[in-house]
Amino acid sequence: MSEGLSIRDVSAGYGPRQVLHDITLPQMHPGTITAVVGPNAAGKSTFMKLLAGLISGGGKISLNGEAFLQRPPSARAKLVGYLPQSIPGGSGLLAYESVLGAYRMTGGGSDTEAIERIFRLLDLENVALRPVSELSGGKRQLVGLAQVLVRDPRLLLLDEPTSALDLRWQIEVLRIVREVVEREGAVALVCVHDINLAMRFSDMVVVLSEGRLLAAGPPSEAITAETLKIGWQVEARIENCSLGYPVVLADKLARSETVIQLPRKKLERLKGQLREKTGRCDD
Secondary structure (H helix, E strand, O other), X not given: OOOOEEEEEEEEEEOOEEEEEEEOOOOEOOOEXXXXXXXXXXXXXXXXXXXXXXXXXEEEEEEOOEEOOOOOHHHHHHHEEEEOOOOOOOOOOEHHHHHHHHHHOOOOOOOHHHHHHHHHHOOOHHHOOOEHHHOOXXXXXXXXXXXXXXXXXXXXXXXXXXXXXXXXXXXXXXXXXXXXXXXXXXXXXXXXXXXXXXXXXXXXXXXXXXXXXXXXEOHHHHOOHHHHHHHHOEEEEEEEOOOOOEEEEEEEEOOHHHHHHOHHHHHHHHHHHHHHHHOOOOO
């Protein structure tokens, strides 16, 4: 059995408008985090919605060796934990009740110990009995993450899970996700705009641009001056900080004439490099 998440020749969109075009990725193994990055309108959220089963698409997706898209929605929901980009709304439910409801969706009944463990993990004990509508955006985002983690999914799909969080909790949330996927043997895909966070906490980085795969691989191979120039249209450098973490330093916008003339050739060259690594031919 092939363990982890396999994605081959995936396309998706909304009605006649195709957003994702023939996405094939290296195997994502249990216990790993894959960061999905790219400029605005690159197709990141569409990609996550497809994996979550919220929109239909073509291609082959398997989780732990079993076809995934063909599973009934109820069976898929037990395997997937999806946190959308939008922060959980101002529900009148207490924070504890909202997480309990998510836990019961898996048929788990009312395991108070499991729920309390998640509240401790995310430091939410002091807001457990407060209505979600009274919480700050950051706390609501953490409650949303608690709803996902309490279900122990095999596949974690987190779309901008740090967007409303301060610096401390951006780091802490990704550390917690790392801890959970390693302990449970799950696979996590995390969309983030902060490329430095993506490189620091992920095992693999997937770069999307205009609905196509620009690069995929270890952070040091996927995030380069070339991919930053093509994808984000900036002149940038990747340097290591004093602790050894890679950091992107954006210097200036790339010259428009260079961006217009070169992307397709460079994109094809990057695809060629990816084909050599994955053994796939994805034109």
